Amino acid sequence: MENIYVLTDAVESRPTRNTLELLGLGHRLAQAAGLKLRAWLPGPARGQAATAVLAAGADEAVILDEPRLDTYQPELWLQALTATASAPAAVILPADSTGRDLAPRLAYRLQSQLFTDAVEVSWSDGAVVAKRPVYGGKAIMTARVAGPVVLTVRAHTASPLAEPKTGGEILREAVQIDEAVVHTRLVEHVEEKTEGVRLEDARVIVSGGRGLGGAEGFAELQKLAAILHAGIGASRGAVDLGWAPPSWQIGQTGKIVSPDLYLAIGISGASQHMAGVASAKTIVAINTDPEAPIFSYARLGVVADYKKVLPHLITALAAALKQ
Amino acid sequence: MKIAILLKRILDPEVSPHKFSLEPGATRPSDAGIPKVISPFDENALELALQLREKSPGSTVTAISMGPPETVEILRKALAVTADAAVLVQIETDPGPDAFGTASTLAAALQKTGPFDLVLAGRQAGDWDQGQVGSLVAEMLGFPCVTFVTQASPSGNGLRLQRESENGYDVIDADLPLVLTVTNHPGNVLRLPKVRDVMMANRKPVTTIAASDLAAMSTKIPPLEILALEKPPAVAAAEIVGGRDEQEIAARLVQKLQELKVL
Ligand SMILES: Cc1cc2nc3c(=O)[nH]c(=O)nc-3n(C[C@H](O)[C@H](O)[C@H](O)COP(=O)(O)OP(=O)(O)OC[C@H]3O[C@@H](n4cnc5c(N)ncnc54)[C@H](O)[C@@H]3O)c2cc1C
Ligand SMILES: Nc1ncnc2c1ncn2[C@@H]1O[C@H](COP(=O)(O)O)[C@@H](O)[C@H]1O
Numbered sequence: 001m002e003n004i005y006v007l008t009d010a011v012e013s014r015p016t017r018n019t020l021e022l023l024g025l026g027h028r029l030a031q032a033a034g035l036k037l038r039a040w041l042p043g044p045a046r047g048q049a050a051t052a053v054l055a056a057g058a059d060e061a062v063i064l065d066e067p068r069l070d071t072y073q074p075e076l077w078l079q080a081l082t083a084t085a086s087a088p089a090a091v092i093l094p095a096d097s098t099g100r101d102l103a104p105r106l107a108y109r110l111q112s113q114l115f116t117d118a119v120e121v122s123w124s125d126g127a128v129v130a131k132r133p134v135y136g137g138k139a140i141m142t143a144r145v146a147g148p149v150v151l152t153v154r155a156h157t158a159s160p161l162a163e164p165k166t167g168g169e170i171l172r173e174a175v176q177i178d179e180a181v182v183h184t185r186l187v188e189h190v191e192e193k194t195e196g197v198r199l200e201d202a203r204v205i206v207s208g209g210r211g212l213g214g215a216e217g218f219a220e221l222q223k224l225a226a227i228l229h230a231g232i233g234a235s236r237g238a239v240d241l242g243w244a245p246p247s248w249q250i251g252q253t254g255k256i257v258s259p260d261l262y263l264a265i266g267i268s269g270a271s272q273h274m275a276g277v278a279s280a281k282t283i284v285a286i287n288t289d290p291e292a293p294i295f296s297y298a299r300l301g302v303v304a305d306y307k308k309v310l311p312h313l314i315t316a317l318a319a320a321l322k323q
Numbered sequence: 324m325k326i327a328i329l330l331k332r333i334l335d336p337e338v339s340p341h342k343f344s345l346e347p348g349a350t351r352p353s354d355a356g357i358p359k360v361i362s363p364f365d366e367n368a369l370e371l372a373l374q375l376r377e378k379s380p381g382s383t384v385t386a387i388s389m390g391p392p393e394t395v396e397i398l399r400k401a402l403a404v405t406a407d408a409a410v411l412v413q414i415e416t417d418p419g420p421d422a423f424g425t426a427s428t429l430a431a432a433l434q435k436t437g438p439f440d441l442v443l444a445g446r447q448a449g450d451w452d453q454g455q456v457g458s459l460v461a462e463m464l465g466f467p468c469v470t471f472v473t474q475a476s477p478s479g480n481g482l483r484l485q486r487e488s489e490n491g492y493d494v495i496d497a498d499l500p501l502v503l504t505v506t507n508h509p510g511n512v513l514r515l516p517k518v519r520d521v522m523m524a525n526r527k528p529v530t531t532i533a534a535s536d537l538a539a540m541s542t543k544i545p546p547l548e549i550l551a552l553e554k555p556p557a558v559a560a561a562e563i564v565g566g567r568d569e570q571e572i573a574a575r576l577v578q579k580l581q582e583l584k585v586l
Contacts, residue, residue: 097470097488097489101470101471103455104457104458104459111544114423116452117452117453134452136336136449138340138352139343139554139555140551140552140554140555141552142553143547143550145547145548146548183497183498184467185496186495187493187494191491192491198490241509242509246473246506246507246508247490247491252452253446253506260585271340272336281585282585284580296558296559296561297558300561300562304569309569309572312570313573313576315573316573316574316576316577320581321586
């Protein structure tokens, strides 16, 4: 029988939110196709999450039992995934820095098709049918993929199972690792310190663009963020100018976020930016240009210079939130 | 170091959505009236190539693009920022989203014009946004690959790289030969050409190779079967919050936010 594979990630025994989404999707696909869903857990450390991974939708949790896989190393991971993918009908990876790194090379090694950044995946007439934004979100492409396919799936586009699944099997696979394939070595991981709320978890995000006019603008935004307990984001325009660190970038090539409230300040609303906030509940924009595209995505808009509005907004919000 | 940089010519990705049109049933947008540019991440990759040449004297930078004859325009731009050589891999029409086909043609062109120690590509082209070709070229050449690179400098016999990750970056040492895919960073914004170099660029030769003359590796993998290419559903226009002055606007905005229960 053919299998559907999901690459999972976990912190101790807890699968990440994104993993839960991918397992939910994988489970539904496997049901529709009459296939088995196998979840990969690279390294014994991730193996602790095996029980939770079964509950989240997998029929089999496959622990790749080799300690050198505990930390991400693309060449070793590719070796292990290629060796353990048996009869893959579809391989689902997250559309994050790991999944996007692996997907083309894994597809090539498995001689399968490749579909990146999917936002909708279904099973129809014996094949995967998937949708993805192209041209920076100005168009949506639907494609049918007959035969094995490696997919990356965007965060916040699939839902986890509503109820835990029972049953399933935990398998430990010994994988042979050949270090001769390693040509890239991690020297150091540098974590950017984020004061305040992580963008991924933020219910409220205040975000700034080129319209802020400088790094000082982001200092003003910090004040607003502090009152709202918000995370701070930025457009690529602001990141390229060095006003905000790259990890703040929101959009199709930055973070995909899902807040209840997204306040876009001095951001024009390019489709590539808006791709990152497609699942935000309420978008509010402050922009001097009444024609700015952001106003066709926002629920509420203010046409004004942010420098004049922000101080009043901070005062009014502080007063309102005290009540 | 012999460096190759892969540049793709695409429809200007910053064009506003209302100028972007799709004919019913078409599997490509209409390009009428939309300028064509170097894909933005390829510009970042080109800048990184030029910086590496400065840090490693004796290096050369060769710009390579696969596209129809007009693609020579973007190769001239690369020559104007002082790329040493340019290669056009000529096909009839603009390349579509067949990443395996594109990668195997480019890999063959790299083999023919190389050997190269380092191949740079953008993390993704700003038209189909696939993010596939750079890594596939690496597989086809049998080179290792590091994705989402922002900075690079020579170190020992290889390169020391910064690779962007979700909440910071990784420092990675990589051996040559190597493929890198590059993402944007304040340190790799493409420099402006000097007037004198623009004039020189027009006199530099561009090597043209017909894609059909290349012994491209055949792949068993067929291109995607596109069922539809459509505009996303229309979005509603914002309710503009007005007032006598900024103070009143701010107060009204807060009131609306409270009504929407998002605070
Ligand atoms: C393949 C690709 C991927 C991309 N990925 C991303 C991505 O992930 N994220 C992303 O953000 N972009 C991305 N981009 C870039 C995107 O196309 C835009 O260039 C970018 O989002 C523009 O940033 P901006 O809105 O800050 O700048 P601009 O477009 O310059 O907008 C600035 C806005 O500020 C307004 N303004 C000016 N002064 C003031 C003031 N005093 N008060 C209030 N408003 C003011 C202006 O009216 C204008 O609307 C990508 C592009 C490509 C091609
Ligand atoms: N036709 C092409 N000519 C030259 N380089 C290309 C071409 N297509 C893709 N590339 C390179 O591969 C990268 C990724 O492209 P893609 O996989 O299409 O998103 C681009 O940023 C370019 O560097």
